[in-house]
Amino acid sequence: MDGFYIAYLTGSGGSSMVLFAVKEGRLIGADVGGTKYDGRLEKKPGESGFSCHVQYTVPPGTVLITGSGPVATPTNVNLTFDLPENFAEEIVVGIQTPLGPLNATFSKLREFDF
Secondary structure, three states: OOEEEHHHHHHEOOEEEEEEEEOOEEEEEEOOOOOOEEEEEOOOOOOOOOEEEEEEEEEOOOOOOOOOOOOOEEEEEOOOOOOOOOOOOOOOOOEEOOEEEEEEEEEEEEEEEE
């Protein structure tokens, strides 16, 4: 699972991309607007798939792809969602965020091979 990934995100208000790396279950990344993401990607015990926990801060005035209006103050978001075992095979995954729904497709760009 360790490596570099890209997530293509779409919502009723637009689209974006997030580049992120996963190493030993830790996740770090950034989107095209400069928002930074930190979190964990964990194998679900006894089940197939993963549980993803992500934290990020939406800067004031940021146009949101979920279609909700821009936030007036920095807004911390804690988000937990499930991913299927084959999430990196560009399947569409619906994600409900506190700021509205979006769809995501994920692709693995490369392994850590150094």
